[in-house]
Every structure is written in structure tokens, then in C-alpha cells.
Amino acid sequence: MQNNETPQYAIETKDLSIFYGAFKAVNEVNMKLEKQKVTAIIGPSGCGKSTLLRSINRMNDFVPSSYVTGELLMHGQNLYGSNIDPVEVRRSIGMVFQKPNPFPKSIFENIAWGARINGFKGNMDELVEQSLRAAALWEEVKDVLKKSAYELSGGQQQRLCIARTIAIQPEIILMDEPASALDPISTLRIEELMQELKKNYTIIIVTHNMQQAARVSDYTAMMMLDKEGSRSGTVIEFSETKKIFTNPKDKRTEDYVTGRFG
Amino acid sequence: MNPTDNHYPSGEFFRKSLNIRYRIASIWQGIFFSALLIAMLSLAALLYNVVDGAFGYVAFEYKNDPAEFTAKPLNDLSRQELLDLLKNKLSSGAYKKLDNEKPMGSRSKSVLYTLVLERLIQIDTKQNWSMTDSILRGSEIKAEVAQKYPKAKLEFRSWLTPVFLTTPMSSKAEFAGVRTAILGSLWMVGIAILFALPIGTGAAIYLQEYATKNFLNRIIQTNINNLAGVPSIVYGMLGLAIFVRAFEPFTSGSMFGITDSNGRTILSAGLTMGVLVLPLIIINGQEAIKAVPDSLRQAAYGLGATRWQTIWHHVLPNALPGILTGSILAVSRAIGETAPLIVVGASTFISIDPSGPFSKFTALPIQIYQWTTRAQSEFHSIAASAIIVLLVLLLTLNATAVIIRNRVQRKY
Amino acid sequence: MKNTLMENKNFRPLDLKKKIRPGESVIQSLLFISGVLSIFITVAIVYELGKEALLFFNNPDVTLAKFLGTTRWQPGIGLFGIWPLVTSTLITSAIAIFVSLPLGLAAALFLSEYATLKARSALKPILEVLAGIPTVVYGYFALLFMTPLLQSIFGEGVEVYNMASAGIVMGIMILPLIASMSEDALSAVPRSLREAAYAMGATKFETSMQVVLPASLSGVGAALIIGISRAVGETMIVAIAAGSGPNFTFNPFKAAETMTGHIARISGGDLSYNSIDYTSLFAVALMLFLVTLVLNLVSQVVVERFREKYE
Numbered sequence A: 001m002q003n004n005e006t007p008q009y010a011i012e013t014k015d016l017s018i019f020y021g022a023f024k025a026v027n028e029v030n031m032k033l034e035k036q037k038v039t040a041i042i043g044p045s046g047c048g049k050s051t052l053l054r055s056i057n058r059m060n061d062f063v064p065s066s067y068v069t070g071e072l073l074m075h076g077q078n079l080y081g082s083n084i085d086p087v088e089v090r091r092s093i094g095m096v097f098q099k100p101n102p103f104p105k106s107i108f109e110n111i112a113w114g115a116r117i118n119g120f121k122g123n124m125d126e127l128v129e130q131s132l133r134a135a136a137l138w139e140e141v142k143d144v145l146k147k148s149a150y151e152l153s154g155g156q157q158q159r160l161c162i163a164r165t166i167a168i169q170p171e172i173i174l175m176d177e178p179a180s181a182l183d184p185i186s187t188l189r190i191e192e193l194m195q196e197l198k199k200n201y202t203i204i205i206v207t208h209n210m211q212q213a214a215r216v217s218d219y220t221a222m223m224m225l226d227k228e229g230s231r232s233g234t235v236i237e238f239s240e241t242k243k244i245f246t247n248p249k250d251k252r253t254e255d256y257v258t259g260r261f262g
Numbered sequence B: 001m002n003p004t005d006n007h008y009p010s011g012e013f014f015r016k017s018l019n020i021r022y023r024i025a026s027i028w029q030g031i032f033f034s035a036l037l038i039a040m041l042s043l044a045a046l047l048y049n050v051v052d053g054a055f056g057y058v059a060f061e062y063k064n065d066p067a068e069f070t071a072k073p074l075n076d077l078s079r080q081e082l083l084d085l086l087k088n089k090l091s092s093g094a095y096k097k098l099d100n101e102k103p104m105g106s107r108s109k110s111v112l113y114t115l116v117l118e119r120l121i122q123i124d125t126k127q128n129w130s131m132t133d134s135i136l137r138g139s140e141i142k143a144e145v146a147q148k149y150p151k152a153k154l155e156f157r158s159w160l161t162p163v164f165l166t167t168p169m170s171s172k173a174e175f176a177g178v179r180t181a182i183l184g185s186l187w188m189v190g191i192a193i194l195f196a197l198p199i200g201t202g203a204a205i206y207l208q209e210y211a212t213k214n215f216l217n218r219i220i221q222t223n224i225n226n227l228a229g230v231p232s233i234v235y236g237m238l239g240l241a242i243f244v245r246a247f248e249p250f251t252s253g254s255m256f257g258i259t260d261s262n263g264r265t266i267l268s269a270g271l272t273m274g275v276l277v278l279p280l281i282i283i284n285g286q287e288a289i290k291a292v293p294d295s296l297r298q299a300a301y302g303l304g305a306t307r308w309q310t311i312w313h314h315v316l317p318n319a320l321p322g323i324l325t326g327s328i329l330a331v332s333r334a335i336g337e338t339a340p341l342i343v344v345g346a347s348t349f350i351s352i353d354p355s356g357p358f359s360k361f362t363a364l365p366i367q368i369y370q371w372t373t374r375a376q377s378e379f380h381s382i383a384a385s386a387i388i389v390l391l392v393l394l395l396t397l398n399a400t401a402v403i404i405r406n407r408v409q410r411k412y
Numbered sequence C: 001m002k003n004t005l006m007e008n009k010n011f012r013p014l015d016l017k018k019k020i021r022p023g024e025s026v027i028q029s030l031l032f033i034s035g036v037l038s039i040f041i042t043v044a045i046v047y048e049l050g051k052e053a054l055l056f057f058n059n060p061d062v063t064l065a066k067f068l069g070t071t072r073w074q075p076g077i078g079l080f081g082i083w084p085l086v087t088s089t090l091i092t093s094a095i096a097i098f099v100s101l102p103l104g105l106a107a108a109l110f111l112s113e114y115a116t117l118k119a120r121s122a123l124k125p126i127l128e129v130l131a132g133i134p135t136v137v138y139g140y141f142a143l144l145f146m147t148p149l150l151q152s153i154f155g156e157g158v159e160v161y162n163m164a165s166a167g168i169v170m171g172i173m174i175l176p177l178i179a180s181m182s183e184d185a186l187s188a189v190p191r192s193l194r195e196a197a198y199a200m201g202a203t204k205f206e207t208s209m210q211v212v213l214p215a216s217l218s219g220v221g222a223a224l225i226i227g228i229s230r231a232v233g234e235t236m237i238v239a240i241a242a243g244s245g246p247n248f249t250f251n252p253f254k255a256a257e258t259m260t261g262h263i264a265r266i267s268g269g270d271l272s273y274n275s276i277d278y279t280s281l282f283a284v285a286l287m288l289f290l291v292t293l294v295l296n297l298v299s300q301v302v303v304e305r306f307r308e309k310y311e
Helices: A050-054 A086-094 A106-118 A125-132 A154-167 A184-199 A210-216 A241-246 A251-257 B013-056 B079-089 B092-101 B109-121 B131-138 B138-148 B163-165 B179-210 B215-225 B230-244 B266-290 B294-302 B309-338 B339-344 B364-372 B375-409 C022-058 C066-070 C082-113 C117-132 C135-155 C165-187 C191-197 C204-215 C217-233 C236-241 C259-267 C277-304
Strands: A009-020 A022-035 A038-042 A066-074 A093-096 A172-176 A203-205 A220-227 A233-240 B053-063 B123-128 B153-158
Touching: A009 A050, A022 A203, A022 A220, A022 C066, A038 A210, A050 A066, A050 A172, A050 A203, A050 A233, A050 C082, A066 B364, A086 A093, A093 A154, A093 B294, A106 A125, A106 A154, A106 B309, A125 A154, A125 B109, A125 C135, A154 A172, A154 A184, A184 A203, A184 A210, A210 A241, A220 A241, A220 A251, A220 C082, A233 A241, A233 A251, A241 A251, A241 B123, B013 B053, B013 B131, B013 B375, B013 C022, B013 C082, B013 C165, B013 C204, B053 B266, B079 B092, B079 B109, B109 B123, B123 B138, B123 B375, B131 B138, B138 B153, B153 C117, B163 B179, B163 B375, B163 C082, B179 B215, B179 B266, B179 B309, B179 B364, B179 C022, B215 C022, B215 C277, B230 B266, B230 B339, B230 C022, B230 C217, B230 C259, B230 C277, B266 B309, B266 C022, B294 B309, B309 B364, B309 B375, B309 C022, B339 B364, B364 B375, B364 C135, B364 C236, B375 C135, C022 C204, C022 C277, C066 C135, C082 C117, C082 C165, C082 C204, C082 C259, C117 C165, C135 C165, C165 C217, C165 C236, C191 C204, C204 C217, C217 C259, C217 C277, C236 C259
Parallel strands: A022 A233, A038 A203, A038 A220, A093 A172, A172 A203
Antiparallel strands: A009 A022, A009 A066, A220 A233, B053 B123, B053 B153
8 A cells, every 4th residue: 555655653543442342441542653763652550551552463353352443543544444454464563572482493483484474485594594683683593593492591582582573574563561571681682672673663662661661762652541540541641752751741740750659 | 364264275175185186187087098098909909800810720621522633633734734624524604604704715824723623623611710719729620620520621821812812703702802803993993083083173273262252152162061971872872873874875885885784884883982082082172272372372473374374383283292192082982982882783793804994893892891791701701801902902092192291292 | 774684575465455365264164163063963962862762752652651650661562661770870870979979089188188299199090090991891890800799798689780789880980080070179279278277276187178178069069960970871880780671679789770781781682773672762861861961061050159269
């Protein structure tokens, strides 16, 4: 689907609400996420950060009672439109999970499998090498590509998961607390990687670690329960990271980032 | 407030009652343990009972003197001489019948030798004793036999021999073997698994990966759980009514041009057994699939895989050891079941090897049943031998299942 | 860096439009059919059993009064009293439960409350072996070991075929089933409940009997019901050892054929499809199916309804 201008925004949401059955988990989110930038979604636990993230690549579809109202646009197309194929959506929007989940296969196969089911017909060895380089893992595993992915350390496994995601060339990469299960050194490497990756991909990351959000992201969305006693979350403030942390507009944001609560 | 101002016993009185409580507790612990002891004893008794019957003294007589048939000792006759002996001395009808079952010329020497013993010389078992009797009262038995059956030979026999495994059925206990039964069991189990494994695994995949929690799927699940508890003889009745009777053109092979049979074939037995083990395979398959961590599926879907791609490439391979173990358990179950086979029409006497799915059949547990219910004790001995064969078979199967479960833990 | 990665043309082109994937639909249909097949099986059982049983009851000679009111069962000569078969089934099953319930429960209590890990790994296999022995072997054991044993204890009154022998051996067969289901129920009781009792100074025995066992009652109840269902449906042990002719008696040392044994005996002989013998078998089988079905459903309800919530 060609547009006349290259849109500046990778993802746009318009009054997006996400439901699990009768329960409204996320309430009317409106935001525009810029291409090739890192956007962080922060906030206390239980206010729908992961739900919002997973709605972008339609992973919530696997929860039987889940549905959305409003629109989620990529390239101006509503990804929840009736004529949209969710399988292809997930191909163009990659996801890295909180706990590294490589397949019980070799390092090589982990990357090759995703490429193969998406019809890759080129030189697989080259693709694997370049994906591993892009994920800053090549030097460490180049001699042991046939080894099981499970023999890697946690940090290496997570980078492998990033490599297999970028191997299929998504435009956007979603990361759900990608470093929370890792030690501080691995965390740092992932954060450095994000700065490299954003040259080519749009990155949206959910994190409960404010300092991490301040370090890595260009934009920040602050999520919180929309009002007292409610169980629905919403984005109460969205702007450049610098502004959120130094001069937040909403008092609740200020309380959160200064550690007064959360 | 004085701590002793309460209504609980204290001091010496408390200690005494505590000791009583401890004694009661350890008595009951012993009682609980003795339940397990009883279980162990029962198992031991059962195994002992079986082994006891399979070995022991036998007093037997030759009905006809071998000298009537040949001057040379029987053991020295060549294969051709044995063949000639049978041809000449058996009635032509009997010889023709044997020849029709399997050409006499193609039978081995040992088979012909056994035939001579069985048909011409004919053995008459006078009495046989259990293993314990034979060992403990050996001399008593010898004296008894010398007195009661002066013409009889007495030997300590193992009714379970390698020959036992390769000999077909016979109406004489001394010459009967379990070969026909083993082959029948193998054919039947093969058909059962061929039917139940794909369908059962498919149903398990459907229920775990595709089915939503709606009314129809809950009914299906409850239904499967109930089918697992239906008595096996009811499955036999189902097989009788549907496979043997309603599907007769199919199961008897008349659809395919076979004219001399009815619905009571290996095919009917195999399908009936397949239906019986189907719920087990489904339930086991569901467990195996449930055990695959969801994170694998999420990773695959995140890369743009379809549902079946995820199942085929990730869920099934990881569930495979569990599914395999379940199939082996189903096979064990099918091999040991008797009641449905009786209803579906296992033959009471059949001595030729099954030649295909449309043959009449017998099975190992059927033989055990038939021999056990005969009055003569020599049949009990071969029943015991057949039981040992069956138990060894099952032990091997289950050991294989355990090995598979431990070894094929995904290498990764 | 994206420029150095393979260009897009090496992948299948991205197309967000909804696709029809015929392969996926075909596979899903096949799998669905496999799932639904199980319903067909139940329908077939009910239909076939019902059809022939209906033929039986529609026979002018057969009346409900005779069926429920007389005590001789020989359809071939016009006797249609079901009671001898039913009482034999009930008595053998009752004996089996009488043996297996206390023993199974006691074994479960020992394994779950007292046994060390090493003891468990040594003792559980014994139960598993008992559970895996084919019933025809148990039948052999009943006829050739248990009956002589009973005869040596109780003397002349024990017939060669008798219900007690079959019942006791059935109990041994069912023991592992009750033990393992009860043990699952006992193990499911959270440690915190036991620890609360110990902290108050209770002995292990008092804790097991007064705290753990009551909390697991629904699971034990389900085990009992399933055990009854197994006993009622069991064929080979009773076919070999309990007797080969219907006999209305309450003396366990006498021979009396059960419902299952009867079906096995008659169907093992010559049977023509339209005879009263044939249809009467299905009537008996239908009763058997309904009884075990009700028992199985009740056990599931018992587990649901009486499950103690631990939160």
C-alpha cells in the first residue's frame, strides 16, 4: 500500500480502547509514535502497559475475549480493520519478550526458521550473519552456530531473540521489558543495541525502570489508571523524554518520575 | 494471670496423654504401611502363582508305542522319513487338511517331529504338579507315579520354552504354543494404533490449540473423559454391532472380493480396540501439548507464523515424547484387553497364522482365558506360560516408554 | 545498516490484506472432525445399545414386571428376571470396594504423609505394576490361587467358582487406582494447612486424619466412585472365577454370574443376530453403560461441588 508522502509516524492511535470481555483494560489512548525513534511506555504496574504494547502487533488476539475499539494506524491503515491479515501484521511488527524465549533449536535455526516461513529465498548464511551482527552477537557465536540456543547466557539469548526478529525485516520492533530478566551488564548492552537499532527500526519499549526510559528513549508515554478507583489505564502524558522528566505537565507524572509514588 | 489457670491439661498429666497420642500415631503409621505391605504381598503371590504353574513334574504316557510306526528311534528319523511316516500313517483326510493349512513339504523337521508325536504317537498327560510341589515333594511324587501310572514317564518340564513361542495353537496342551496368538495380537494392535493415533492426536491438537471455551467444546471434553471410563466390554458390544455386523461388507473383505469370511476378523477387532484406546490417546496428547510452554508459541506468532506453522514446527515436536509415551501405554492396554475381543468374536480354535486383516483371529489374552477355563491342569500350565509371555511383553513395552521419556528429553 | 541486509525481494512481499489460507482451513477442519468423532462414538454406543435393547423390551414375552420382579434369567426359555445378574454384580463390586477402599486409602495416606522420597520411589512402582497387570491374569490368580486359599480357610462351603474370590481379587486390582487418586487428592492439600496443625502441637496422625483427609474428601470421594465404576464394569476376573450361570444368591461363596460375565459367556458362543439371546445381551449392556456413565458423571460433580477452596 503506497502513500504519497512518507508518513512521519510509524504508529498512530485514535481513541484506542482495549477490552478483555467486559473489562476495559486500556481507555482511549491517542498518541503518535515517530519513525526511527525509541518510544518508552512507563508507569506503575497494572495500568495496561503490556496490554497496549501487545495490541500494536495484535498479540492480544490470542486472548479469546479480547477486542478493541478505536483505531490503530500503521502507514495510515487501521491494523484492526476487517480486511487486515493479523499474521502479516505480526510479520511487519516484531516483538521481543520479557523472558528470553529462543526456540529449542540451534542458534542458526532460530534465525533461519522465521525467515523461511516468510518465504526467504536468498542466502541464508548471509542473512544469519548479518542479523547476528546487527544484534551485536556475531562475534560471540560465529563459531558455534550449530550449538543449541539454550546453551547461551540470558543476555545472549535475548540478543538472539532480537536477531531473529530483525532477520525478517520488520519496520517496528516492540520490546516488553526486554532487560528486566537480565543482569546489569547485559542490560547495558541491550540498551546500547537499541540506540544502534533505531537507525533502521522504530522501537517501542515498555519498561518499569524509569532510569532506563530516561537513558534510552526519545519519547515517553506515561500510563496510569485513568481515575481514582478505576481499573482502566490510559496515557496521561506523552512528549519528548527530556520534557517528561524535567518538566512534566501532569502532576501525577511528576509524582511518578520523582519517585514520590510508584 | 496464672498460666496454669486454664482448661488445658498440663505437667505430668499432659505428658502421659501425649505419650498415648504418640503411641496411637505410630500404631496407625504401621497400619497404613501394612496396606502397602499387603499390596506387595499380593503382587508377590500373583507372580509366584503364575511361575508356579509354568514349571513342574509331568507324568505322561504315549498312547501308541513308537515302535508301531518305525524301527528306528524317533529322534534319528530324517525330515523326509518323518514326512513319509505322516503321509502313510495319517488318515488321508487329516493329511489333506494339514496340507491345506500349510504345505507339508515346506514344514521344518522339528515341526514334523512334533506332528508325529501329536498325531501318531499321541501323548496322554496323566497328571502334572506345580513347581513348589515338584521341588518340595519330589520323591513323594515319584513314588505316587510309580504306583498309579506304572507305564508313565515322569519328567520335570518347563512349559515355557522357546518352542512355545513359535508353535501354533493345538487342541493338546502338550503341543500348543502361542504363536498364532502373538501374531493375532500384533496385527490387532497395529490396526488399532494406525486408527487411533492420528485421530487421537488430531483431536488433542484441536482441543488444545484451536478450541475456544464454548459449549460444544466443553461437551466434547466431558464426553472424552466419560468415554475413558466406559467398561471395555461395552466397547466390545459396540464393535459387534457396528464393525462385525453393520460394516460386514467392509470388515469381512467381501467388498474386496474375499468370499469365505464374516465380520469377525482382525480388522473388526483392531478397529474396536482402536475406539477403546482413542480416549486415552486424546487425553494423554492433551497433557503433552499443555506441557509445551506458551512462550514458544508467542515467539513463533510474533515472527508472523500461522497457527498450524506454530503447531507443526514448535508445539508438536516438543510434545512428541509425551505423545509417544502415551501411544506405548495405549498399546499396552490394547494388548492386555480380553473382554472386547471375546464379544467381537475371537476364534475359539485357530491354528494358522493370520494372513491379513480379513483373517479370523485369536489373541494372547484370549488364549490365556480359554486355557485357564479348561478343566485339565495341563492347560493351566500353558496358561501360566502364556501369562509369563504376556507379562514380559508388557514389561518390555513399559520399559521402552520410560526410556523414551528419559532419553528423548529435547536435547536442546 | 539496513542497506547491507538482504533486500526485500528475497522475502515474500508484505501484504497486509486479509488472506485466505486454504491449507490452514483444511487442516483446521480435519482436526475439528477428529475432535467431534468422539461424540459420534458416544452416539453410536447409545444408539446401538438402545436399538437392540428396545427390540428386547418390545418382545411380547418380555414385561417390566418379569424384568424387575423375577429372579431367574434365561432368555432362551422365557425367563427375564434381571436380578441374579444385578445382585452378583453388586456383591462382587461391594467386596472389591470393601477390600480396595481401606487398603487404597491407607496406602495413599502412607505415601503422601509418611513416606520419605526414597521410600516413595520404591513403593509407588509396586502400585503401578499392580495397575498394569491385565485383568485376565488376575482372573487366573483368582481361580487358581484365591479360591483354593478361601477353600482352605473356610472349608467346604466355598464353591470352585464363587463371588468372594473374584471380589477380593478385583479389590486388589482396583487398589492402585484408589490409592493413586487419593494420593493426588491428599498431596493437593497445601503444606500451610498441615503446618498450621503441627504448629499447634498435633501429631502427624492427628493432622492427617483430622485436617488433611477432610480437606481432600472430594478427591477421595471421586476415587471411590471411579473405583465402583471399575468394579461394576470389570469382566475377566468375574468371567473366569465368579461363575458361569446366573444365580440369585447372597452367599458370596457360591457361584453367580455377573452382568459382565454373562455378556462375555453368551457372546463368546454361537449367537444369531435376531435371537432373544442377542437382544437381551444389549439390554444388559445398556444397563451397564448407563450405570457407569452416571457414576462417572457423579464423580466429576463431586470433585467440583465439594472441592474446598484453599484461598
